[in-house]
Amino acid sequence: MRMPANASYDDSAAAPAGADTAVVLVNLGTPEAANTAAVRRYLSEFLHDRRVVDMSRWLWCPLLHFAILPLRSSKVAHKYASVWLPEGSPLAVHTRRLAEALQRELPQLRVLHAMRYGQPSWKQLLPRLREQGVKRVLALPLYPQYSTSTTASVGDVLDAAQGLDKRLVNDYHTDPEWVAAVAESVRRHRFANGAGEHLLMSFHGLPQRFAAAGDPYPQHCEASARAIAQALDLPEQAWSLSYQSRFGRERWLEPSTADTLTALAARGVRQVDVIAPGFAVDCLETLEEVAMMLAEDFAARGGRLRYIPCLNESPAHAQALAGIVQRELAQWRSAEPG
């Protein structure tokens, strides 16, 4: 049975009978259609999460309802339309396919996927799993680097679920198999297209305030980037790290991807390869912002930006995640009393 990409799919269908342990890949979420109403619903749910925006509701709600949602939704809907796939939003399509690929790697377990915002809903999945006889849930947020704004929000929902044994994978930012898979994707791209002069590793940004309050996200991004550069044997000057997808007026992590590309162009770099190791699968932020808009800007400066896709549903990605799941389950078992 083929389900619409964004629909809440029948999570009892693909699972091996009798499996009482479920592994759930949890991603951020995405609109169900590339239109203003669907984007508005999605942004509203997302931007009401206190883990994402922690301002007083007295200040934030009027700003959100009367300025951000009315102004941003149609603009962002057009952006989604420019990357939409026949089966739906890229984030939804690749997340579902990745869960299917992981299920093939782990036939003894039930592998599902869910979204923190939108469908298929992470919140709604947990009580349904319990009703279906699942006893243990391992949640694997599709964020290699931990952040309170993403991973902890997935954890909040898990914490609130009752009647299940639960465990959350906090991060996998230097997992050797994951690092090797990312490095191999760069090698393959360079083998097929020739090596760019510079490798830019662009991560989703975060307000600096979060980092100042102890969010380890920037340290995780730095460690991921360094591990990938090491796996590729790149000298220091041949790669750099930057942060993309700023939102709002406060100060976000620096350097920004846009400024870094401007500086590279000014230094005379003509061919830059860009990867996004903070994104498990391609989405609006990688495809529209980097592969389209930033590539156009870089071309206008006389250079060529070659975007290297995320690991998506590749066998190497599914194998790396399977290794992470197996190790987590083994640690979980060994921590159990008796």
Ligand SMILES: C=CC1=C(C)c2cc3[nH]c(cc4nc(cc5[nH]c(cc1n2)c(C)c5CCC(=O)O)C(CCC(=O)O)=C4C)c(C)c3C=C
């Ligand atoms: C205060 C706002 C935001 C924080 C903090 C934030 C952190 C954060 N986000 C991701 C991953 C993704 N974000 C995506 C889209 C997106 N992000 C924000 C805002 C914040 N993100 C917005 C408003 C949007 C929607 C698009 C837009 O209006 O510009 C996506 C893509 C979703 C898709 O449908 O394709 C991902 C993935 C991380 C990893 C992160 C913390 C480090």
Ligand SMILES: [Fe+2]
């Ligand atoms: Fe509100």
Ligand SMILES: [Fe+2]
């Ligand atoms: Fe985001």
